[in-house]
Amino acid sequence: MPLRLLFLLVVCSLQAGAQFTDRYWTFGDSAAIDFRNISNPVPGESVLRARGNCASICDSSGNLLFYAGAPYVPYWLSGATIKQGYVVNSSHQMMENGDTIVGTTFYQEMVIVPNPGNSNQFYLFTCEIIPSAEQGFYWNLIDLSYNGGLGKVIQKNVQLQNFPVNDGLAAVKHGNGRDWWVVHTRWEATIGHNEYFIYLVTSDGVFPQPVQNIGDLLIEGFLRLKFSQNGELLVATGSNHTIDLYDFNRCTGLLSNYRQILLRTEPTLEYLTWSSEFSPDNNRLYTTSIPYGNNDTLSCLLQFDLTALDIRSTLDTIQTFLDPFICGFVKLGPDSQIYLSHFTDLNDCDFFYLYCDTTYYPEIMNLSVIHQPNELGALCDFRPYSFYLGGHRSYHGLPNNPNYELGPLAGSVCDTLITSVSQVPVFEPAQLKLFFHTGWRQLFVNGQQLKGKQGSLSLYSVTGQLLRREEISIQPPYYTRQWDLSGTAAGVYIVVLETEKEQVSGRVVVE
Template identity: 40%
Template structure:
């Protein structure tokens, strides 16, 4: 592993409040967007974008849109990214930012311990100037509408795969920015992943890791599961590979190849992937000409053989139409698609509105196997707006700290307020050796469940996403010794505790 100190930035500004609901507004496609603030009834909204792919958006801690960005807005080139304020106007100095019009080039990260400074990171492939760039947005400027105060600052000069992503550090405050090297259109392959740490000290701790299979592709994607301990890389040339990820150190390890990159065409075009909320399944879109949506069982001893075809649309009806998969705040997975009538579909003519480009597909129960996941193509209406291949490249802004881990130096379970309204019920059924855990009136969308014995030893722990105000878990206690146990249920907003006895 190679480590270098690259950049130090320090802003002495107000502390950042906790980041609940920052991902509740999506902005993408042709003026399209979704408001998830009502998790049971997300609604379409209008935006200022007209992008075929790369885009990102961020809200404040109560779910109100702050700003968003997208590239190739009706123009080609290497500097096509525009930054929009929440009034859907381009910010001052928010134009001519690096961006070539791919699909996973852009990401927005808040400056830790700062409530007004944000970073916009953009990568460039071999077809553009190459490298990694950042711009800085100050939301205190322009009467709270924001201003791009610095732009196109170059961190790296080498070309990068279209797979930029980020994941919360285990301390719940900082960020790991992750990307992969691209060697261009030649035949050179690599397995080089790179990262930066985004902390109150700025952009630091540059690392390079060589791990996993060799590949040469400019089109790919990195995705993390809901707990941040697994990562998947998929590519147009066919790679589908799982890794373990350490949120404390940023270390990638234990590669598990599902499919290797093809040695030559035809390419499988593994366009996008997404984990189920519980992390047991992986959904993958292939669009070599026809479009295929697959599910894989990550607990299988042979993941590639567990493949289930959920849906396909033949090229004779829609060619290369499948786009990105993305887990929503409501734990459903959304699937974008483009309308392709034989001509390159960007930008759409003003007359082209139809079921293919005015709706997203939805996987309603992604934690369920096979057809029980209930995928419904073209079922989420965008309110008269249109989609292309892209969906917002927003990280999980609400991912909590790894409570009790060695790197949880910022928060502890005692820092989270004890709820006075939420109720936790635990009933132990000795015949079934199961503790039935149920909570209601609980707030928050991320949870950490942990069970301790009376000596304080952790017996069971689990983290994930939930839809408030309810939580339920059937805990298998077959291996528990007789005695009393303490259940702690912690969300990103509160905690509740209950005891039960195994007899």
């Protein structure tokens, strides 16, 4: 065996051994659940105040590494300063460079994926669904080797797509047990789409795959995606009364076997379908709803039997709830029980829809729990408002964490660490990624594959006039910088990053 190939296999084997878990949830208004004792989860704490969007990741022992979230801001205030995601370290403080994360306005617009090539690094994927200059799909890179393990965001707001993305990011581990797949869909207000955008995350970076067109055309801004525990099923839950089910190939990233579980035309569905979760054995699907239409006070927890030939006919209402205490998201816990969050509209003193300091009710200070989710009907043992949050409160959302403990597909063609050796590049040229946020008047500069350690960052007009220059220090291969351009006139500008080893440049439009 060639020495280089042997070396790569050894390195990949070591990296594949890094194990992460989903054992500390952060969500809602300073709420958390500590699952380190899997048989006795207890309430924890966080500094979040997130109506929906949140994600977290832990080490193999269940110790929190970091988490991320975002407040909710109405779409008509899309330029408001508060509308930004943020990353929090394990000491519950803002991570260095962890503010101003683009997107993350609603409920399921962020997900954390380990970097298969570096056990200290993690991708935070985010999206923005509201049509604007900031719409699109982004990644951020977090490195925990900085600040004594508390971490730093070393690449921020790198844009992969520039169209509105549905509220519903999902991630699942590749069949080789090391790499990852990340999935999102497209949204337009008047045009139906059935495009699934899938990305392969390897030790070499993030690679867009061919777009897959599958399923019916949907006009849907809230299309939540969720993988089953074994990663072989993907459900797409749309607020317009649609639930679609697909098979997913963890080796190829291909969707197939489209099945429509619910249609908007169902006469009994006078509510919006809101979120979904699979049972641990992948045979049941639980869905929540929120009030809508004629039944504007009704919220439900539903169950489907995925083993039936006619899945739609197995719809079973496990529990109904009356407004103002309605269902939020469902999520499978590390303890194989499914948790249900709750939200209330009894809150009229905060313009940003976050709870007032006086808004405390038992219904939002507890989560509901399905104790036997593999069982049908009443045998699932649903217990409403049974998990106390230690004085904290829930909103709609629960953390959008994938199954970090999912292993390789044993015995399959992709159960080998050799599969991505051919993807390792012999040489990667330096790159410069630029993104200008019109609302914040901030330019996000991200250098990649850099080799130099000292240099300069310059801003030029299109006529070549130097407008700004600063000396910079770099820790290769990444460099990130956030420039305030609030005093810069609208126009086209050139950014140049130069080191003793390379020079890269790019064009940015300031609006």
